[in-house]
Amino acid sequence: AQTVTQSQPEMSVQEAETVTLSCTYDTSESNYYLFWYKQPPSRQMILVIRQEAYKQQNATENRFSVNFQKAAKSFSLKISDSQLGDTAMYFCAFISNAGGTSYGKLTFGQGTILTVHP
């Protein structure tokens, strides 16, 4: 079974600065995907960024980038030029690409509440 751990329950950052959210995971599989989801106060789950395990290049989406360290099983999210609208709960999540009974089963971390201060 997979586990995902987010060790930072809360983080804060000043507007326009950079912040990094940490995530570690444990799996015996080699083919999987990792995600960061954002949950603002509206409760909607918004996909921020995804990383395929077989790709060495770190994923980037505008101000959001990841540092994927497969050997260390680490998957951190860096938010550059933080904005007030980035204030939200952020979840790290894992999904196997093995198919079969693991299909579609996301395993989530505990979440990190990020507050961006003006």
Next chain:
Amino acid sequence: NAGVTQTPKFQVLKTGQSMTLQCAQDMNHEYMSWYRQDPGMGLRLIHYSVGAGITDQGEVPNGYNVSRSTTEDFPLRLLSAAPSQTSVYFCASSPFGDRVKKLFFGSGTQLSVL
């Protein structure tokens, strides 16, 4: 397209009452699932379905029933609500063969059991 629609958005129940959380998607997705979100625990999978007539248990299935009679609908039933079922519930769907493994989430149902 509406995407994934959950009803109701909020619900208060008394211990022992039953209710059904509704979930419908209009994207013809084969895969549907239910998660519950609790503070400090992230989201955990309750039940899932890979197509009409096929359901299976997730990580925390006790106290919940599901059925999948159509591709569009995947209701979650609480037969006898307990305070431990106070949570936010999310329904999600995904098409088979989606290489990027993206789940489409509903807006959630906040349930309080007194």
